[in-house]
Amino acid sequence: MKYETYTAYDPHSVGLAESAFLTVWSTLSQWHDSLVLIGGHVPKYLCGEHTQQRALPRPVTLDVDLGIALATDSGQYGNLLWELQGQGFKPSPAHPSHFEKVIGGFTVPVDFLVEKPPRTSGTTQIEDITASILPGVERALATARRITVRGVDLHGARQELTARICEVGPFLVLKLRAFGDRQQPKDAFDILYTLRHYDGGKDAVIAAFTEEAKVGNPAYPDALHTLKKHFTSETAPGPVKASHFVLGDATLGESADSRFMRIRLRQDMFDAAAQLLKAVAA
Numbered sequence: 001m002k003y004e005t006y007t008a009y010d011p012h013s014v015g016l017a018e019s020a021f022l023t024v025w026s027t028l029s030q031w032h033d034s035l036v037l038i039g040g041h042v043p044k045y046l047c048g049e050h051t052q053q054r055a056l057p058r059p060v061t062l063d064v065d066l067g068i069a070l071a072t073d074s075g076q077y078g079n080l081l082w083e084l085q086g087q088g089f090k091p092s093p094a095h096p097s098h099f100e101k102v103i104g105g106f107t108v109p110v111d112f113l114v115e116k117p118p119r120t121s122g123t124t125q126i127e128d129i130t131a132s133i134l135p136g137v138e139r140a141l142a143t144a145r146r147i148t149v150r151g152v153d154l155h156g157a158r159q160e161l162t163a164r165i166c167e168v169g170p171f172l173v174l175k176l177r178a179f180g181d182r183q184q185p186k187d188a189f190d191i192l193y194t195l196r197h198y199d200g201g202k203d204a205v206i207a208a209f210t211e212e213a214k215v216g217n218p219a220y221p222d223a224l225h226t227l228k229k230h231f232t233s234e235t236a237p238g239p240v241k242a243s244h245f246v247l248g249d250a251t252l253g254e255s256a257d258s259r260f261m262r263i264r265l266r267q268d269m270f271d272a273a274a275q276l277l278k279a280v281a282a
Contacts, residue, residue: 001062002186005248009060013106016154017041020101020108021064023153025163027083034072036144038113038137038166038174039065043190045147045165048199055261056193057246060186064110067137067166072126081128084110087154096130097123103154113137117218136177136219139170139212168198169208172276173223180226183237185245192242192265195272202272206279213280224280231273239269 003009021041028035037045040061047059072080081091084099089110092098099110112131115138116124123130144164153159166174172191179187198205212220231238243265247258254262 002184004185004245006057006060006189006245007248009062013062014060016103016106016108017062017064018151019154020110021163022149022151022159022161023087023155024064024066024084024089024110025149025161026153026159027087028080031068031072031080032164034069034141036067036137036140036164036166037065038067038140038171039063039111040186040190041065042166042171043194043197045149045163046145046168046171046194046199047197054197056189056196059190059193063108066110066112067134067140068112068114068126068131069138069141070114070116070124070126079128080126084129091130097132099129101154108154115218120218134174134219135222136170136174136217139215139217139219140166140174143167143170167208168194168200168205169212170217172205172209173212173217173219176223176226177219179230179238180222183230183241185241188238188242188269189245191238192269192272196268202275206275209276210279227273227277231270232277234263234266234270236270238273239266242266242269 018041021037040059041064043059088101089099092100097111100107112126112129113134114124114126114131115135116133119133120135122133124133145167146162147165148160149163150160172194175187175191179191195202195205230236243262246265247262250262
């Protein structure tokens with residue numbers, strides 16, 4: 001689930017989603033080399049110390065998205081379904097690739113995504129679970145960065161884990177492709193936040209994005225099309241929806257400070273997209 005503005009995200013629910021990731025990752029240790037975190041948690045982990053003061057709000061998400069390798073094999077260690085159910089996550093009757101756990105009336109979903117060319121949508125079986133098909137997952141798996149993640153899991157246990165996190169090049173490709181599909185404000189914000197605050201700096205972001213073109217990431221053509229269609233002016237959907245996620249609807253009584261910030265966010269989004277387009281055209 002995605003909301004159109006940052007203020008719609010309840011901090012408690014956001015915290016549950018992060019605790020769900022810690023719970024699942026600690027449970028599936030024998031499959032770590034075949035898994036990578038993608039989706040809304042990624043900007044937080046790629047962008048350095050999250051306690052630093054920043055103009056943008058912190059990334060938020062209400063679910064956990066895990067890329068999984070097509071050839072995943074449990075061998076003698078049991079199976080994914082048993083391990084997930086042992087932590088209280090059960091397959092969703094409505095969405096085959098969702099595992100869900102209800103905590104205090106709030107449902108926390110965990111989704112598995114896999115690349116299976118030439119198919120670009122639908123689902124497939126990975127061992128004993130169902131995964132949604134998504135181009136670009138293999139690049140996320142191949143380039144994943146190992147990052148230390150700390151927090152409290154769903155049982156209240158403090159965890160310190162080394163997790164495989166989607167790197168910035170494949171992540172931007174996946175997020176741009178997603179924005180092209182559904183134009184969700186949160187996807188635009190995740191792109192903006194990552195472009196602004198990636199811990200390797202803007203030049204590293206640009207280099208990583210152009211590398212995805214060179215290596216033939218199958219999701220890259222859609223990502224490039226999205227950049228060209230939705231990010232080429234300050235009033236295009238990408239910049240407008242990124243600012244909307246942060247500030248909500250523009251109103252007649254909006255303060256001068258809010259108007260200035262809205263314009264600044266749109267400019268930043270447009271400028272960053274222009275730099276990416278210039279780099280890939282070179």
